[in-house]
Amino acid sequence: MQESSVETPAAPPLTGSKSAVLHRQLRSDFPSIHHGEGSYLVLGDGRRILDASGGAAVACLGHSDRRVVDAAMAQMLAAPYCATIFYTSEVCEKLCRYLVDSTDGHMARAYIVSSGSEAIEAAVKLARQYFLEKDQPEPRRTRFIARNQSYHGITLGALAVGGHKLRRQLFEPMMPTNVSHVSPCFAYRGKQRRESGDTVVVESDEAYVARLAAELDAEFQRLGPDTVCAFVAEPIVGAALGAAPSVPGYFKAVQAVCKKYGALLIFDEVMCGMGRTGTLHAWQQEGVAPDIQTIGKCLGGGYQPIAGVLASHGVIDAISRGTGAFVHGHTYQGHPVACAAALAVQQIVAEEHLLANVRSLAPVLSSLLVQKLGAHPNVGDIRGRGFFWGIELVQHKASAQPFPAAEHVSMEIAELGITQPYSVAVYPGSGTVNGTAGDHIILSPPYNTTRDEIHIIVDRVTRLINDYFSDKKDSLMVARL
Template sequence: MAPSAITTERNEIPVPKVDVHVSTGTALLHRDLHRDPSKVVSASGNYLTLSNGQVILDATGGAAVSCIGHGNQRVKSAIAAQLDETAYCHTLLFTSSGAEGLAKALIDSTHGEMAKAFIVSSGSEAMEAAMKLARQYYLEVSPPQPQRTRFIARNESYHGTTLGALSMSGHRARRAKFEPILLDNISRVSACNTYRGMRGSETAQDYVERLAQELDDEFQRVGPDTVCAFVAEPVVGAALGCVPSTPGYFKAMKAVCKKYGALLIMDEIMCGMGRCGTLHAWEYEGIAPDIQTIGKGLGGGYAPIAAILINHRVVDALDKGTGSFAHGQTYQGHPVSCAAALEVQNIIREGNLVENVRVIGDYLASSLRARIGNHPNVGDIRGRGLFLGIEFVKSKASREPFPPALKIANTIFTRAIDPKYSMTTYPGTGTADGYSGDHILLAPAYNVTHDVIDKIVETIGKVIEEVFQEISES
């Protein structure tokens, strides 16, 4: 049986409940206790093979993770070579060639903007580390600023599933169950979403100026000398469906942060490491953050890994202060994960795959617009590179979302993965206001070819037409 929804550690998608409990017999706590997900028995390139023989086109790389496809022999060999050296060493005492090599490659890729890398095992861990580092920075500067304990983030955002990262997130449905135990030192401003946030009479410059003023006002409201950092995704992933920032937005936001002495943290867990057509999403923005989180495309799914990249300003403060970051995890800088990620990054660089993301990404976007852009229930097609979102609406004119009870995104996902179509999409909800609104993501591998893109576009076109035809007839 095909799974009813996809979930990831950082991007939870609600799954529909069944009326009768079914004991599945598994000892593993799956995302849905009432049904088992399908078992993948092999994977190669853009395709997954299930235990029932079904072959599925992976048009999303899981959760925008499998950036070089599945089953790469070079990565397997790199993992084996690191295992021959050491599988694990405690970073309190030791380092490894995998960790050192990956950190150097990452810092070199920032063209001098970043100074150090801190390597962890998941995106949520990276956000937790970024929050703690931002706080510690203000204890290490001279003179210290211990009153800085607050963060400003954005509505309709998602930064992770652990309590600190979820506290930073603004996606209301994902926060709802845990509100009583979330941090209260985080406030939010509007997302940068031209489709839903830009007023009819505004130019792009007007919109950016309004959002910058909103951020400035929030600094003033909470006390400008109490804020550690402003946190935002350059391209919002699962929470909004690949919504890119308006040109000039991050330059304006960084100016506000600089005005009040706060840090800028860019969350590139989903949109970074080549996914949007530049290795780092901030390169497109024309500015570099003080702290950057990266994850999914870093290791391409071959091992659990994420990281934070830290600029010279922050590292220098620690260097002149205590000389250490008061944070550590058992599996930080894990040698095997680092070796896998380093080889993934080597493959991306040597194959010029980021350029391919730009070229093929433009082809995917234009093909989607030609195939489904005029569909009455397709409100917006947006994104950058191979990170595209499709938002669904009841009416193009009103942009009114469908009622959450209809589960539009999940229905499209379920239909697409059915043997009739055998393709993954990545569903998301809460697109309009945190509760209502539906979208899907497409995020194929960086080395995807035109013929596979054609198949993705035609398949999703047929699925969308079929689902909405059934809805109109019901």
């Protein structure tokens, strides 16, 4: 066959308005990633970016670990897809067995999907089905209680459970209306403060927990206790609040309220789980086990799209005695290649004792952040656990007044961070205060990060924040002249 003399047109650059991609921001030019090297990303223009956030707290092993790539490729050559309505795969069975066995006997089954949003959708449907399958069914249970300033996913059901105004507002007319929200456990802004002479008296942990538990109890009463399926919460709130942990005793108190009214407790660990806080499951540090749990980002470390749901013995036993079938399914659930990558990631985390590394270096990361940024006039709070730390940014330290949402402070810092001389990636978040105003950035480095890299991360982030606010102050002074 004679070759055509018509030349194939060159593809346009993969950025900005010339791109064929429906990017998150259509007016932005996105730099292209060429390849990854451990904790670093190398961009198409040659920049080497220290990935201090692992994307959205995803890359728990860093980038381009050949062992994970080889495991995924081997599975792709063996059996790349499994129609789970007919079959199972050995690698999915192994991954789910590992996950169930990692929960200290609390969980009975695992369900593997492709994203955190899918996991939340599955979790709330599983909770509903549980109440229909019990020996004494409770069909009136159709409601869920979650928390303000939370984020559980971007699909409509998951978005309804979440309490993040900026992400919800365009789509609220389309959302389910069976979800209500109570206050988050957010010590920095949630604790009551009162002046006593020349000092400020801050509400104690015990009093704060009691007040939040009473609020949750009152919400059960308002809705009708026998209409609530579950309370949904992140053990450490990620994107919406910037790595905000609860105060001691909070989850024991809310679990007691759930048990009082016969509702389930669902933990969303998509962002904070699978080792990010120093234990494989964040709830293992709370002294509380959930009835249903979602996992995601660090399950596969970004090597394949994967997330999952873990269900307790009580939930699984009810369905097993009932219809014996979970009325839910996805074409790509239990995807063998994704399972192979995730299993390899988890084996490396275990064999190289990387969670011990997280626990060992977490105090170094936190103390350096406080030492170098704690006194900064625009740093309101530094909080977190393990390799999951948030820095809240404010206009005035004493009043904790946030920047106006229109100034996009956290996003501007993140964008500045990947330029020279900073070359560090942080994860930006907004709506920290009320779902609209408020800014934070998150640091969530790989679990195999070294002590030297921790120092480099903090040094670069410190320089980034110092320079950003110095330039911002100079710009304001010029504007006033």
